[in-house]
Amino acid sequence: MNYVIIGSGVAGIAAIEAIRSIDSASSITLIGDDPYGFYSRPGLAYYLTGELHDKALFPRTAEDLRKLNFFYLRGQATKILRAGHILELDTQSTVSYGRLLIAVGAQALPLEVPGADLEGVLKLDHMSDAKLILKHARRGKSAVVVGGGITALELAEGLLSRGMRVHYLLRGDRYWSNVLDEHESRIIEHRLQEEGVTLHHHAEVIEVTGGHAKVSAVRLLNGQLLKCDLLAYAIGIRPRVGLAKQAGLAIDRGILVNEYLQTNDPDVFAAGDVAQAYDPMSGRSILDSLWTPARQQGFTAGLNMAGEKTAYLKAPPFNVTRLAGLTTTIIGTVGRGRDDDLVGIARGDSETWRQLPDSIVAQTGFEVNRLRLLVGEKTLLGAIVMGDQKLSFPLEKMITNNMDISPIRERLLAPNARIGDIVAEYWAGVNTRH
Amino acid sequence: MTFLGIFKRDAKKHTVLASGQVVPDSARCVQCGICTYNCPIGIDVRSHAWSGEPVRHSQCLTCGECVARCPRGVLRFEQTDLFAKGES
Numbered sequence: 001m002n003y004v005i006i007g008s009g010v011a012g013i014a015a016i017e018a019i020r021s022i023d024s025a026s027s028i029t030l031i032g033d034d035p036y037g038f039y040s041r042p043g044l045a046y047y048l049t050g051e052l053h054d055k056a057l058f059p060r061t062a063e064d065l066r067k068l069n070f071f072y073l074r075g076q077a078t079k080i081l082r083a084g085h086i087l088e089l090d091t092q093s094t095v096s097y098g099r100l101l102i103a104v105g106a107q108a109l110p111l112e113v114p115g116a117d118l119e120g121v122l123k124l125d126h127m128s129d130a131k132l133i134l135k136h137a138r139r140g141k142s143a144v145v146v147g148g149g150i151t152a153l154e155l156a157e158g159l160l161s162r163g164m165r166v167h168y169l170l171r172g173d174r175y176w177s178n179v180l181d182e183h184e185s186r187i188i189e190h191r192l193q194e195e196g197v198t199l200h201h202h203a204e205v206i207e208v209t210g211g212h213a214k215v216s217a218v219r220l221l222n223g224q225l226l227k228c229d230l231l232a233y234a235i236g237i238r239p240r241v242g243l244a245k246q247a248g249l250a251i252d253r254g255i256l257v258n259e260y261l262q263t264n265d266p267d268v269f270a271a272g273d274v275a276q277a278y279d280p281m282s283g284r285s286i287l288d289s290l291w292t293p294a295r296q297q298g299f300t301a302g303l304n305m306a307g308e309k310t311a312y313l314k315a316p317p318f319n320v321t322r323l324a325g326l327t328t329t330i331i332g333t334v335g336r337g338r339d340d341d342l343v344g345i346a347r348g349d350s351e352t353w354r355q356l357p358d359s360i361v362a363q364t365g366f367e368v369n370r371l372r373l374l375v376g377e378k379t380l381l382g383a384i385v386m387g388d389q390k391l392s393f394p395l396e397k398m399i400t401n402n403m404d405i406s407p408i409r410e411r412l413l414a415p416n417a418r419i420g421d422i423v424a425e426y427w428a429g430v431n432t433r434h
Numbered sequence: 435m436t437f438l439g440i441f442k443r444d445a446k447k448h449t450v451l452a453s454g455q456v457v458p459d460s461a462r463c464v465q466c467g468i469c470t471y472n473c474p475i476g477i478d479v480r481s482h483a484w485s486g487e488p489v490r491h492s493q494c495l496t497c498g499e500c501v502a503r504c505p506r507g508v509l510r511f512e513q514t515d516l517f518a519k520g521e522s
C-alpha cells in the first residue's frame with residue numbers, strides 16, 4: 001500500500017504514527033504547504049505573548065520524524081484525480097496514492113470590508129502569521145482587534161504584552177455570547193480591562209483606511225474613526241474544502257466523513273479541522289476545531305487506512321484555555337445560538353458548545369472562580385470551570401462517561417446550592433467505591 | 435491581577451519533593467512546549483504529555499515549574515511509590 005497524507009498538522013502526523021504502528025514497510029508521503037511543517041498551532045498564542053521562543057513550538061525533533069520513515073514533499077496539492085489515484089501538485093509534479101488522507105485544516109475567514117487588503121491587517125492561522133504580527137507590533141502604538149472566541153483574545157493579549165495599546169471591538173454587547181453566559185463574559189471583559197485593553201461594545205468596522213498602502217485607522221458603523229497602526233481579526237474559520245470539492249467528494253461545511261473518517265470515496269479519508277465527522281451518538285456530522293479531536297481523528301484515520309477498522313468515537317468536546325489570564329475549561333454542551341462576532345466556527349471551538357441542551361442550568365461562582373453545570377435528566381451535559389481547576393478533571397470524567405448523577409441532581413438544582421462541594425463530595429464517593 | 439499573575443505558583447512543591455511525579459493528561463495538551471521550555475534541567479516534559487506517560491525521570495527535581503506554567507492544566511503531581519523503578 002502507498003499512503004499519501006496532505007497536511008502537516010497534528011492530524012497528519014497522528015495518521016502517520018497510526019499507520020506505522022501497523023505497517024512499518026509501506027511508503028508514506030506527507031505533502032505540506034506550511035513552510036514551518038509540524039508545530040503547535042495553539043502554542044502560537046504563547047509565542048505572541050513572549051512566553052515561548054518560536055523554536056520551542058515544535059513537538060517533534062528531526063530525529064523523531066525520521067523514525068516515522070516518511071517522505072516529505074513541500075508543496076500544495078492542487079488536484080485529486082480519483083479515477084487514477086493521482087495527485088497533482090503546484091510544483092507541476094504528480095504523486096500516486098493507494099489511500100489518501102486530506103488533513104489540510106481550516107483557514108481564517110477573511111475580513112470583508114474595504115481596505116482589508118492594506119498592510120497591517122492581520123490574521124492568525126499559521127506560524128508565518130504570528131511572525132508577521134510580531135513584525136508589525138510596536139510598543140506604544142495602537143492595535144485594533146476584531147472578532148470573537150479564543151483567537152481574538154489571544155491576539156489582544158499578545159499585542160498587549162508587546163506593549164501596544166489595544167482596542168478590542170465587539171459587535172454585540174458581550175464577549176463570546178454563544179458559549180459563555182453573561183456573568184462569564186463580564187468576568188473576562190473586566191479582566192481584559194484591568195490588563196489595559198480598551199473594550200468597545202456594539203462596534204463594527206465598516207472600512208479600513210490608510211496611507212501609503214498601510215492601515216492607519218478603522219471606520220466604525222457609528223461613524224467613529226479609530227486610529228490604529230495594526231488591525232488583527234479573528235472572525236471565524238472555514239475548513240479548506242477546495243481540493244475535495246474539485247475532486248467531487250461529498251461536502252457540507254467540511255468534508256463529510258463517516259465514523260471511520262472515510263469520505264464517499266473509500267480510498268480517500270479526511271481528518272482534523274477540515275473534516276465534518278459523523279457522530280453515531282447524535283446522528284449528526286460535526287465540525288470541531290480543537291487539537292485533541294484532530295489528533296484522535298488523524299490517528300483513527302491512519303488505522304483505518306492501514307486496514308484496522310476503528311470507529312472514531314467523538315468524546316464530548318473539551319478544551320482548556322486561558323481567557324484573560326483565567327484558566328477556563330469548557331466541557332460538553334454549554335452555550336446557545338449565534339455570536340455576532342463570529343461568522344463561522346472559531347478556532348478552538350466546537351459546534352457542540354453552541355447547542356441549547358434540554359437541561360437546566362445550575363450555577364455558582366465568585367468573581368474569578370466560577371463553575372457552571374448543565375444538568376440533564378440523569379447526567380451532566382456540560383460544564384464551564386473558570387479559575388480553580390480542581391473540579392475540571394472529575395467533571396470531564398462525569399460528562400464523558402455519562403455518569404448517573406441521580407443521587408445529587410436534586411441538591412444541584414436547589415437554590416443557592418454549593419455545586420462545587422456537591423460535585424467534590426460525589427466524586428470522592430465514586431473514587432471510594434472503585 | 436496583572437497578566438503576569440498567571441505565573442503564580444500553585445504547585446505545592448514542598449509536599450511532593452522526592453515522593454511525587456509529574457503526570458500529564460494528554461487530552462488537555464496542545465503540545466505548546468511551555469513545560470519543556472521552562473524545565474530547569476531540560477527534561478522534554480512535552481513528549482511525556484504526547485505519550486501520556488508520567489515523567490519518571492531520575493533527574494526530575496519535582497520543582498513544579500512545568501506544573502505551574504502549563505496554561506492548560508495538563509500536568510499534576512501524583513504521589514509515587516518511592517521504590518518504583520525510574521527512568522534514567
